[in-house]
Amino acid sequence: MTHHKPADIERTSMAIIAAELCQRGITIPPDREAVVRRVIHTTADFDYAANLTFTPQAVARGVEALRRGTAIVTDTNMAKAGISRPALSKLGSQVLCFMAEEDVARQAKQQGTTRAAAAIDRAAREHPGAILAVGNAPTALFSIARHLEAGLRPALVIGVPVGFVNVVEAKEELLEVCRRLEIPAILAMGRKGGSNVAAAICNALLYLAGDLTDPAARGWQ
Amino acid sequence: MTHHKPADIERTSMAIIAAELCQRGITIPPDREAVVRRVIHTTADFDYAANLTFTPQAVARGVEALRRGTAIVTDTNMAKAGISRPALSKLGSQVLCFMAEEDVARQAKQQGTTRAAAAIDRAAREHPGAILAVGNAPTALFSIARHLEAGLRPALVIGVPVGFVNVVEAKEELLEVCRRLEIPAILAMGRKGGSNVAAAICNALLYLAGDLTDPAARGWQ
Numbered sequence: 001m002t003h004h005k006p007a008d009i010e011r012t013s014m015a016i017i018a019a020e021l022c023q024r025g026i027t028i029p030p031d032r033e034a035v036v037r038r039v040i041h042t043t044a045d046f047d048y049a050a051n052l053t054f055t056p057q058a059v060a061r062g063v064e065a066l067r068r069g070t071a072i073v074t075d076t077n078m079a080k081a082g083i084s085r086p087a088l089s090k091l092g093s094q095v096l097c098f099m100a101e102e103d104v105a106r107q108a109k110q111q112g113t114t115r116a117a118a119a120i121d122r123a124a125r126e127h128p129g130a131i132l133a134v135g136n137a138p139t140a141l142f143s144i145a146r147h148l149e150a151g152l153r154p155a156l157v158i159g160v161p162v163g164f165v166n167v168v169e170a171k172e173e174l175l176e177v178c179r180r181l182e183i184p185a186i187l188a189m190g191r192k193g194g195s196n197v198a199a200a201i202c203n204a205l206l207y208l209a210g211d212l213t214d215p216a217a218r219g220w221q
Numbered sequence: 222m223t224h225h226k227p228a229d230i231e232r233t234s235m236a237i238i239a240a241e242l243c244q245r246g247i248t249i250p251p252d253r254e255a256v257v258r259r260v261i262h263t264t265a266d267f268d269y270a271a272n273l274t275f276t277p278q279a280v281a282r283g284v285e286a287l288r289r290g291t292a293i294v295t296d297t298n299m300a301k302a303g304i305s306r307p308a309l310s311k312l313g314s315q316v317l318c319f320m321a322e323e324d325v326a327r328q329a330k331q332q333g334t335t336r337a338a339a340a341i342d343r344a345a346r347e348h349p350g351a352i353l354a355v356g357n358a359p360t361a362l363f364s365i366a367r368h369l370e371a372g373l374r375p376a377l378v379i380g381v382p383v384g385f386v387n388v389v390e391a392k393e394e395l396l397e398v399c400r401r402l403e404i405p406a407i408l409a410m411g412r413k414g415g416s417n418v419a420a421a422i423c424n425a426l427l428y429l430a431g432d433l434t435d436p437a438a439r440g441w442q
Contacts, residue, residue, distance in 0.1 A: 006335065009384075009386045009387070012385070012386050013384060013385040013386050016385045016386070017385065041384075041385070042383065042415065043264075043383065043413070043415065044383050044384065044385065044411075044412035044413045044414070045266060045413065076302075076303075077302045078299055078302040078303040078416075078417070078420070080302070081297075081298045081299040081301070081302040082297075082299040082416070114227065162263065162264065162265050163230075163234060163262075163265065164233070164234040164237045164238065164262070164265065165230045165233050165234050165237075166230070190265075191265035192264070192265045192266065193265070194263065194264065194417050195299075195303065195417060196299070196415050196416060196417045199299070
């Protein structure tokens with residue numbers, strides 16, 4: 001085996017991804033390249049080149065928000081664990097997940113909804129201008145759509161749950177609402193997505209925001 | 222939107238996955254069904270029906286080990302965050318990740334290796350009979366292969382890193398070693414995998430081990 005430094009491996013991986021996108025005749029608009037390539041890097045799944053859908057200026061608005069230290073609220077501790085600590089700390093940002101909080105569980109029970117939906121209610125109350133990153137729960141997307149209609153204006157909505165029931169519909173509804181209300185959004189249409197995809201999108205934006213596009217700058221060995 | 226309980230959603234999702242596997246003419250051996258279906262449930266990616274490779278008795282050996290309370294050692298905090306706490310606690314098992322430990326970083330630096338490889342050295346020393354679950358670092362797989370040749374006998378090796386550099390080779394080398402030495406192993410061949418896939422495989426085994434195959438039994442609402 002040849003020994004490679006992690007930063008070299010990442011650069012080589014990104015070059016392979018760029019070359020294969022080209023071979024497949026896929027052109028990604030330059031402002032979206034960093035996000036699409038990082039999601040493919042995380043999944044080795046080129047379907048995301050077609051699935052990932054951006055409203056106009058979504059990447060720029062997300063990057064601006066992170067440069068202001070805007071918090072990310074996510075729906076799984078797994079996505080939270082996957083988001084880069086060094087990048088968050090460089091920008092003075094943070095990532096929050098309310099899924100395991102007692103008041104969220106209580107509210108979900110009282111209102112006959114899911115914890116994911118109740119966690120969005122709490123995010124809307126306490127962090128109305130946050131970046132909302134959903135990698136797991138389609139009910140969180142329906143909840144976001146309802147809050148947007150009621151006037152909530154998050155900095156960016158990242159909606160990439162994975163699944164077979166209600167997931168496709170939730171993404172389509174949310175995309176329609178985001179387009180109509182001009183809310184910046186990045187969605188993975190179709191069934192695919194996940195906490196790893198949510199974290200990858202957040203990391204791509206954080207690296208852009210913190211000028212950490214070179215992996216060596218992120219403290220890789 | 223129709224409200225569904227999470228347990229119902231999971232059952233419906235698993236039924237859709239089973240039906241689509243059938244439509245695609247894919248038959249999964251019964252002992253491997255729970256693992257393959259859960260990975261597809263986590264990724265919405267049917268490629269895993271072909272990519273996931275099992276040595277004989279790998280599932281049975283993993284389940285037996287978890288029933289004895291054997292620890293899982295993983296290479297990312299993201300995989301750790303994705304493994305079911307209720308299931309671990311029912312079985313008296315635990316999940317460990319050494320990637321962020323100072324001594325691991327120090328050893329990696331001293332030996333000119335990666336933290337992932339140094340973390341496997343520590344796992345081999347402190348938890349020689351553990352389940353090793355690698356979702357990220359191909360260098361961890363090379364390290365495991367070396368330890369197996371030197372006599373290490375983990376209860377099960379789960380090797381599902383994702384990536385474009387050294388990943389395919391690392392999995393092929395490890396599969397050859399596991400087959401030759403009769404070490405139980407579950408690998409995702411090719412480029413695909415990830416921390417989410419590692420966590421999904423661990424969860425499938427934990428649910429089998431804890432008779433938690435019905436999602437309602439896992440404390441879903």
